[in-house]
Structure formats: C-alpha cells, structure tokens
Amino acid sequence: MAKPTPVASAEEAAALRRRLRRLVAAVAAGSADAEAFDEAAEALAKLRDAELGPRKDRAVAGCGGVNKGGTEAAAVPEQFLCPISSEIMRDPVILASGQLEITLPHLVQTYDRRFIQEWLSAGNRTCPQTQQVLSNTILIPNHLVRSMILQWCTDNGITLPPVENQEEDLVTNNERKTFSKIFERIASSSNLSEQREAIKDLRLLTKCNSSLRAAIGEKPDSISQMISTVSNPELENNAEVLEDMVTTILNLSIHESNKKIIGDDLLAIPFLIRALQSGTMEARSNAAAAIFSLSALNSNKAKIGELGAMRPLVDLLEHGSMIAKKDAASAIFNLCMLHENKSRATKSGVIDVTLKAIADDSLVDESLAILALLSGDHETVEEIGETGGVASMLRVIKEDQCKRNKENAAAVLFAVCMYDRTKLREVAEDENLNGGSLAWLAQNGTSRARRKAAGILDKMKRAVHHTHYSC
Numbered sequence: 404m405a406k407p408t409p410v411a412s413a414e415e416a417a418a419l420r421r422r423l424r425r426l427v428a429a430v431a432a433g434s435a436d437a438e439a440f441d442e443a444a445e446a447l448a449k450l451r452d453a454e455l456g457p458r459k460d461r462a463v464a465g466c467g468g469v470n471k472g473g474t475e476a477a478a479v480p481e482q483f484l485c486p487i488s489s490e491i492m493r494d495p496v497i498l499a500s501g502q503l504e505i506t507l508p509h510l511v512q513t514y515d516r517r518f519i520q521e522w523l524s525a526g527n528r529t530c531p532q533t534q535q536v537l538s539n540t541i542l543i544p545n546h547l548v549r550s551m552i553l554q555w556c557t558d559n560g561i562t563l564p565p566v567e568n569q570e571e572d573l574v575t576n577n578e579r580k581t582f583s584k585i586f587e588r589i590a591s592s593s594n595l596s597e598q599r600e601a602i603k604d605l606r607l608l609t610k611c612n613s614s615l616r617a618a619i620g621e622k623p624d625s626i627s628q629m630i631s632t633v634s635n636p637e638l639e640n641n642a643e644v645l646e647d648m649v650t651t652i653l654n655l656s657i658h659e660s661n662k663k664i665i666g667d668d669l670l671a672i673p674f675l676i677r678a679l680q681s682g683t684m685e686a687r688s689n690a691a692a693a694i695f696s697l698s699a700l701n702s703n704k705a706k707i708g709e710l711g712a713m714r715p716l717v718d719l720l721e722h723g724s725m726i727a728k729k730d731a732a733s734a735i736f737n738l739c740m741l742h743e744n745k746s747r748a749t750k751s752g753v754i755d756v757t758l759k760a761i762a763d764d765s766l767v768d769e770s771l772a773i774l775a776l777l778s779g780d781h782e783t784v785e786e787i788g789e790t791g792g793v794a795s796m797l798r799v800i801k802e803d804q805c806k807r808n809k810e811n812a813a814a815v816l817f818a819v820c821m822y823d824r825t826k827l828r829e830v831a832e833d834e835n836l837n838g839g840s841l842a843w844l845a846q847n848g849t850s851r852a853r854r855k856a857a858g859i860l861d862k863m864k865r866a867v868h869h870t871h872y873s874c
Contacts, residue, residue, distance in 0.1 A: 419446055419449055422446045422806070423443060423446045423447055423482070425805070425806070425807045442849060442850055443547055443551075444551060447480060447482055447551060479491050479555075480555065482513075482548070483548070483551070483552050483555065485514050485515035485518050485519075486512070486514060486531060486532055487514055487515070487518040487519065487522060487531055488515060488518045490515065491552065491563065492513070492514070492515040492548070492549075492552060493515060493516075493517075493563055493564065493565075494515060494516040494517065494544075494549070495513050495514070495515060495516070495544070495545040495548040495549050495552070496513065496514060496515075496516045496519065496542040496543060496544055496545055497512070497513055497542070497543040497544075497545050498512050498513075498514060498519055498530060498537070498540075498542060512530055512531075512532050512533065513545050513548055514531070516542060519531070519542065520542070520613065523540045523611075524611065524612070524613055526611055528540075540610070540657065541657050541692070541695075541696055542657070574614050574615075574617050574618045574621065578612070578614050578615050578618055579618060579621070581608070581615065582615060582618045582619075582622075585601050585604055585605050585608070586605075586622070586625050586628075586629070588600075588601035588604075589601045589602055589605065589629050589632055590625075590628050590629065590632050595637055595638065598632065598638065599638070599641065599643070599644055599647075602629075602633070602644055602647045602648055602651070603643075603647050605629075605647075605651050606647045606648075606650050606651045606654065609651055609654035609655055610650075610654050613657075613658065616654060616655050616657060616658040616661065617658055617660070617661075619655050619658075619661055619664065620658075620660055620661065620664060623664045623667075623668070626652070626655075626664070626665060626668045626670070626671055627668050627669065627670045627671075629648065629651075630648070630668075630670040630671065630674050631670065633645070633648045633674075634674075642682065642683050642686070645678055645682050645683070645686050646682060646683055646685055646686040646689070648674075649674075649675065649678045649682065649686045649689045649690050649693065650686075650689045652665060652671060652674075652675065652693050653689050653690075653692050653693035653696065656693050656696040656697050657696060662696065662697050662699055662700050662703065663700060663702070663703075665697060666697055666700060666702060666703035666706060672694075672697070672703075672706055672707055672710050672712070673710060675690045675693055675694055675712070676690075676710060676711060676712050676715060678690040679691065679694075679712065679715035679716065679719060680715045684723065684724050684727055687715075687719055687723060687727055688719075688723065688724065688726055688727035688730050688731075689730075691716060691719055691727065691730035691731045691733075691734045692730045692733075692734070694707055694712055694716070694734045694738070695730065695733045695734040695737050698734065698737040698738050699737070701741060704737070704738050704740065704741040704744060705741060705743065705744075707738060708738055708741065708743060708744040708747050712734075712738070713735070713738065713744065713747040713748050713750075713751045713753075714751040714752075716731045716734055716735050716738075716751075717731075717735065717748065717751040717752050717753045717756055719731040720732055720735065720753070720756050720757075720760075720766075721752075721756045721759075728765075728766055728769075729766070729769065732766060732769035732770070732772075732773065733769075735748060735753060735773055736769070736772055736773050736776060739773065739776050739777060740776070742780075745776075745777050745779075745780040745783060746780065746782060746783075748773075748777065748783075749777065749780065749782055749783045749786060753773065753777070754774070754777075754783065754786045754787055754790060754792070755790060756770075757770035757771075757773050757774055758770075758774075758787075758790060758791060758792060758795050761795050761799065762795060767799070767803065767808060768805065768807070768808060771799065771808050771811040771812055771815070772811060774787065774792075774811065774815045775810075775811035775812075775814045775815055778814055778815045778817075778818035778819075779818070781822060784818045784819055784822045784823075785822060785823070787815060787818075787819055788819045788822065788823050788826055792815065792819060793816065793819055793826050793829050793830065794829075794833075795812075796812040796813070796815050796816040796819075797812075797816070797830065797833050797837075797840070799811075799812035800812050800813060800816070800840050800841065800844055800856075801837055801840045806848060806849050806852065807849070809844060809848055809849075809852055810848060810849045810851050810852035810855070813841075813844060813848065813851075813852045813855040813856050813859070814851065814852075814855050816830065816855070816859060817855040817856075817858050817859050820859055820862060821862070824862070824866065827859075827862055827863050827866050828866075830859060830863065831863050831866075834860075834863070841856045841859055841860055842856075842860065844856040845857045845860060
C-alpha cells in the first residue's frame, strides 16, 4: 500500500499542532467557550489530514481493530493515541512539563492516565516526550480530547473498553503499616530529629507512591495531627520542616478523593496560607501548587478564598521566582473561576500586578488569561480602564504573535469599552494611528477574537455617527 501523501507542509502541520495545544490548554484551564471546542475540532481534523493524508483503514490500537459492524476499524487520528502506549486513550490527562503550567500551551502533553501514572510510579521524574524535569506530578483530565475521542468512536461504530477507576488504588497492608509507622514517628516521637526525618520520609514516599497517597483516606484526621505536630514552636521555625510538610500536602492532594479530605480539614488550608506568607520560596511555590490542586473542587475554591489566600498569592505572583509566579498564576486563575473570588483578587491588587507583568513581557500568557477571566466583573473592568489597561491591551493586539493572547486582550478591551464608552475615543485614535490593528484582528483572529474586535469596531462606528448626528 502506498504511503499517504501529506496535504500540507511540515511548517503548516507544526502551526496546526501549536494551535491545537493552545486550545487544549485553554479547555484545561477552564477559559474556553463553545467556539474554542469547535475550533479545536477543526484544527484536529486539519492536522489529521495534513499528517496522514486521505483516510486509510488500519486497526485501532487497544480496540481490537474491529467496529460494531464487524469491518476493519477506521484510522485513528494520531492525536488520540497515547505517546507511551501508542493505543487510543481511554482517560486522557494533561501533564505540564516543568511545573504547573496549564496556561503555557506549548508545554502541555497529553497521555492515557494509566500509562503516564505507571511511568511516574516507576520513579521517573521527567516528561516522556520532552525529557524536561517535572517539579510535580499533577495530572489534569483533558476533557476536550476525551470528548473528541468519544465522538470519533461513536461516528466510527467503535466501543472503547470501560475506563478503570484510576483513583481506586489498592492500599496494601504493607502500605498501611508504612504509613502508620511514619505517622507514629511524626505524631508521637519526642525526638525532634526523628520527627524531622519522618516528615521528610513522608514527603518522598507520597511523591512516588500513589497507593500511599490513597492511604490517607483511611485516616483523614492524620492531616490535622501532623500539622499540629509541625506547629510545635521547635519545629514551626524550621524552614525545611515547613517545606517538607507543605510538599507532602501537595503530593497528597494529587489523589482526587484527598482533595475533599484536605479541604475539609480545619487546619490544612490555613497552614498552606501561612506557608504562602512566610515560607521559603520553594515552600511558597509548593503551597500555591497545592492550592491550585485543591481548587479543582468548587467547595474548596470558596474556602480558600474566604480564608484569605488571594493576597499572598498575588504577592507571590509579583515577587516570587519564575516557577513560583507560574504556580501562583495557576492558583489565582483557578480560584477566580468562582465569582466570589474575582472581587477578592481585584481587591488584592491582581490588576496592577498582571498589567505590570504584561508591560515587562513577563508571564504575558498567564496575566492575560487572568484578566480575561476577570473581565466579566464590573469592579475589575473599571480598574483595568483606570490603570492603563486600554493601552496595554492595544499593544498586545498589535505586537504579540500568539493568537490566544490577542484573543484575551480583545476580550478585555471589549469589556472595558462596553463598561466605559469614553475609552472608545482612545481606541479609535490608536486604530487610526497604527493602521487598523483591530480591523486586522476582526478578519484574521480566532473566532472569539474576531467577534470581540468586530464588536469594538461597531461601537466605535456608532459613536462616530451619534456624534455627527448630535452636531
């Protein structure tokens, strides 16, 4: 059989892959609308044709190669295959290379959960594809790719085997004993050196052993007891102990059922907030990552916001190391998906911090994603307009090469102009001076960017007509 002839150049295929990764990252971050899903499906279809050419039949890995009608199964799009197993993914998850970077689309990798979990459980701490070192092993469900796979299977008459419950790790007696012994050393030992060593041991074990992470569910009160022990004045001022305990909570939070257990614990979230305020940079970064992980539950989003995490997160976003800033940005974004936290973020100074980051060309992707998410809140939109946000968004639209960044900037600018019509004059002057950046975006941007840019241009035109009519 002749090899399929690609219908696009390698450069075009690479551009399609970048576009698809940005869209998948937006879905994972919760910032995608219905059009983004449609755009992702379109990009995936084009990439399939670009790389595989006309469809040819081949067996579906992991599906037996036969559809319901008994005929040979259709070709599986490469993007539906796990890079590790080369089988169609049943439970696709995102692994962010380097650290929690859900808003950096070019670093997002998708795998079938059972195979990437096996990779991580074997002690590997690098991304299988990029070989970048992972600072954490949080896996995030890729709902977009999963829905596409299910739709493709339905269209082709293929039934996937059911997904095993990945979170129901079997806790063996050995692991129960291991956890009990470590817990005993932490909570009951009168030897401070022994306690410090036990806390470090727990950090290392919960990093690698998913079943040990699951064991906490059998003794949920152990979290409070361990935190109480660490709050002992002789341990509390030990920066290494604080860092180890924070990282242990982060590791435990990766297990889905632990998110509620930790969130319901009266001491856990306040402990993380204290670490955000006064820990080492690594402790603060891991505390932000733990808050991001816990905020997957709406009930935890509310508690975290109410207990005062937003201000130290914004402070970390402004003054932290690059890794810490990215973890803080991820946590802030996730928390602000709950409406009540949007006002808290604004009052904590997130507008000034994100606009400054954009001006400095630092964390531009993350900052724009946060501002776009917040732009539905009038209090936030007012502050953006009063602190130079219009000029900042116009600069992104003119100069940034990333389509998603242009889209987010257009969304923010649209919200500002709808809230304060006087800003239309500033936008109109810039549009006339710089050769129609918005007009270009209205023709060449993403579907959402085109809609927002067209909306601004329409309001500008109406404002001009109204002025002439009044004269």
